[in-house]
Amino acid sequence: MSATTSQHDLFEALDASAFAFTRRAWVDAAPARVYDLVSDVSAIGRWSPDATDVRFDQGAGPRVGAWFSGRNRRDGREWATRSQVVRADHGSVFAFVVGGAEDGIVRWNWTFHPQGRGTVVEQSWRLLRLDPVLGSTRGDLDALRDHMTNSVEATLISLAQWITED
Template sequence: MISLGELTFTRRAWLPAAPHPLYDLVTDVSMIGSWSPTAVAAEYDDGAGPRPGAWFSGRNQRGGRTWRSRSQVETAEPGAEFSFVVGGLAEGIVRWRWTFTADGPGTVVAQHWQVLRLDPVLGSTREELLTLREVMAASAESTLLAMCRWVSEQAA
């Protein structure tokens, strides 16, 4: 089969802004549809926001398939790190983690993806799971590039 260690990746990009404003963009989950080719919409539950334990719902699409997800915030350290687990902290299947590191006049933003446990919704064969990892890595790269373009246009 496959080990969970194989189902992870990190993608990075340098963005022309300080860590705190970029953290604020990422933690405003309603903005994700502006950049991601996969996550097209998200919103926090009523009264929730970017704090540990908070929940949000998302709508995703890939290859003509659309689905909803529920995620719970794991870490929310302004200007440094934001992570959430799809399916919730107790029984989630995938962790998304964003880190923000000041670098000269900008920030290195890293997007990390990690499968926490195997679930049929992710795929049932090694090939399907590795394909999912590659598709999600490409989506993360597209998201980071689109964010960079968006931030640059806002500054102009």
């Protein structure tokens, strides 16, 4: 990288839209119920193949500005994350940014749309900026996006099954 080229410039050249996706699933529960399940971040380990031990900071909860911590696993590695809630509209949207609203690296967005007797749940992932922890090449970022796509699909399937069995 030259003195005149920043990681931000490289990211822009990569086209950030290539590092975002949304997946959907219908679940047999009302939007408010699904929102309550998803916004209770301590429950994410029930559905996510990657996230464990997620907890809001003491006294925090699913509201804008709240912080939580969690552990993630991928490719035999494990690491801790800090995330901040950036949107919390009960029954319709729950979103957070890994690394915080001001300088985060990934945004997770959940939306809940009523359909029939249930809800269409959308889970979106968007890379906000480059960070060495995510990889240093286009191939690294493509692999990360592909892994996260598979993880989200597994999470949505597990969430739908859990709701059906509960």
